[in-house]
Structures are given as structure tokens and as C-alpha cells.
Amino acid sequence: xxxxxxxxxxxxxxxxxxxxxxxxxxxxxxxxxxxxxxxxxxxxxxxxxxxxxxxxxxxxxxxxxxxxxxxxxxxxxxxxxxxxxxxxxxxxxxxxxxxxxxxxxxxxxxxxxxxxxxxxxxxxxxxxxxxxxxxxxxxxxxxxxxxxxxxxxxxxxxxxxxxxxxxxxxxxxxxxxxxx
Numbered sequence: 001x002x003x004x005x006x007x008x009x010x011x012x013x014x015x016x017x018x019x020x021x022x023x024x025x026x027x028x029x030x031x032x033x034x035x036x037x038x039x040x041x042x043x044x045x046x047x048x049x050x051x052x053x054x055x056x057x058x059x060x061x062x063x064x065x066x067x068x069x070x071x072x073x074x075x076x077x078x079x080x081x082x083x084x085x086x087x088x089x090x091x092x093x094x095x096x097x098x099x100x101x102x103x104x105x106x107x108x109x110x111x112x113x114x115x116x117x118x119x120x121x122x123x124x125x126x127x128x129x130x131x132x133x134x135x136x137x138x139x140x141x142x143x144x145x146x147x148x149x150x151x152x153x154x155x156x157x158x159x160x161x162x163x164x165x166x167x168x169x170x171x172x173x174x175x176x177x178x179x180x
Contacts, residue, residue, distance in 0.1 A: 005033070005034060005035075005073075006034060006073040006074060006075050006101070007034055007035050007036070007037060007073070007074050007075070008025075008028060008029060008032065008034045008035070008036045008037075008074075008075045008076075008077060008136065009036070009037050009038075009039055009068070009069070009070075009074050009075065009076045009077070010024060010025045010028075010036060010037070010038045010039070010076075010077050010078075010079065011038075011039045011041070011042055011065060011068060011076060011077070011078045011079070012038075012039075012041040012042070012078075012079055012080075013041070013042055013043075013044050013061060013065075013078045013079065013080035013082075013104070014041070014042075014043065014044045014080050014081055014082060015041075015081060016041065016079050016080060016081055016107070018041075020079075020124070020125055020128065021038060021079055022038060023125060024079065024125075024128060024129060024132055025037075025038050027129060028077075028129075028132055028133060028136060031133060031136075032136060032140065032176070034075070039068060042064070042068070042078075044056060044061070044080065044082060045060060045061070045064050047060060048060035048061055048064070050085070053085060054083065055082070055083040055084060055085040055091065056080070056082050056083065056084050056085070057084075057085060057086075058084045058085065058086055058092055058095040058104055059086065059095070059097070061078055061080070061084070061104045062078075062095065062096075062097045062100060062102040062103070062104060063100075065078045065100075065102040065103075065104065066097075066100040066101075066102050069101075069102075072101075074101065075101045075102075075103075075136065075139050076101065076102045076103070077102075077103050077104070077105070077132060077135065077136060078102070078103070078104040078105070079104070079105055079107070079128070079132070080104065080105075080106050080107070080108075081106070081107050081108060082106060082108055083106060083108040083109065084104065084106045084108070091109060092106070093105065093106055093109055093110060093131055093155065093156070093157075093161075094106065094131045094132075094134065094135045095135070096135045096136075096138040096139055098138060098139060098141065101139050102139075103132075103135035103136060103138065103139055104135070105128060105131045105132050105135055107124060107128060109157070109158065110124060110127040110128060110131065110158055110161060111124055112124075112158070115158065123162070126162075126166070127158065127161045127162070129166065130151050130155070130161050130164060130166060131155065131161060133151045133152070133166075134151060134152055134153075134154070134155070137151075137152045137168075137172065137176065140176055140179045141179055142172055142175050142176060142179070145168075145169060145171070145172050147169045147171070147172075148160075148163060148164060149163075149164060149165045149169065150164060150165065150167075150168055150169035150171075150172055151164060151165055151166055151167055151168055151172075152168055152169070152172045
């Protein structure tokens with residue numbers, strides 16, 4: 001009997017552009033050699049909002065995403081518009097939990113409007129895609145890459161994301177091939 005491969009499940013959290021989520025789901029599956037499902041959008045948990053910071057606690061969102069898994073083999077990626085944080089970080093763009101096989105990516109700080117620049121939706125999707133691939137790579141046991149051109153390079157801001165490529169470097173490709 002062949003082992004079943006894990007499926008990737010994309011979950012919109014709150015009000016997220018479904019066309020962007022659909023495009024993301026279509027494009028990440030082939031990279032990881034997995035089928036991708038999109039779940040109906042979920043409401044952001046009230047208990048995840050830190051009203052003082054006006055940000056959502058990323059770990060709380062990951063815990064909520066873990067509860068939607070149909071089985072332990074599924075990998076769940078949440079996408080939201082809200083600003084995220086961790087206790088030791090003023091903000092984060094994405095976060096993953098390899099034990100629970102869940103990840104979340106926020107569009108909040110990858111939108112140009114956040115920085116007072118004109119809106120540019122064409123750049124938003126590319127940034128979302130790169131960050132989603134990076135977070136999913138963690139769930140396939142890849143550590144962040146040191147190559148600033150690799151999609152798996154750690155990016156803390158919009159400029160880092162724009163400067164990295166949309167593909168894995170050769171080292172990360174080999175690492176991912178070993179995990180499949």
C-alpha cells in the first residue's frame with residue numbers, strides 16, 4: 001500500500017481577495033508536488049487580537065488553523081489581511097509551526113499602501129506567493145536559505161521580498177526533493 005502524500009489546504013482568514021487565494025493555491029501545489037484545496041474563509045478569532053498593539057498573535061491563528069485539518073497529514077496555510085506579531089517581534093509577515101504543520105502569511109505589510117506608496121496589486125500577489133512558498137518550505141523541514149535570490153530566503157520587509165526570486169536555489173531544490 002502506498003503512503004498518502006500530504007495535501008496543502010489554503011484557508012482565507014477574514015476578508016481576503018478570493019481570486020488571489022485561488023491563484024496562490026493553483027501555483028503552490030506543483031512546487032511542492034501536492035494537491036491543494038481551498039477551504040471556505042474563516043473568521044479571525046477575537047481572542048487572537050491584541051487590542052493594545054492592534055495586531056493578531058500569529059500563534060493563536062496557527063492553533064485555529066490546526067483545528068481545520070481533516071487528518072494529521074494535511075498542511076494548512078492561512079492567508080490574512082491583518083497585521084501579525086509574535087511576543088519577541090514587533091511584527092511578522094508570516095509564521096509557521098512545523099509540529100502542527102500550519103502556517104500563516106499576512107498581506108498587511110506587503111501592501112505598498114502601508115508604506116505610503118501608491119497601491120500596486122501586481123506586486124502584492126508576487127510578494128504573497130514568495131512568502132507563502134517560504135512558509136510552506138518550513139513545513140517541509142527546510143530552514144531559511146542564506147542565498148538572497150532564493151525564494152526560501154528570510155525576508156523581514158517588502159524590499160527583501162522584492163529582491164528575492166520566485167524559485168528555490170539548487171541547494172533548497174535538493175533539500176525539498178529529499179522531503180517529498
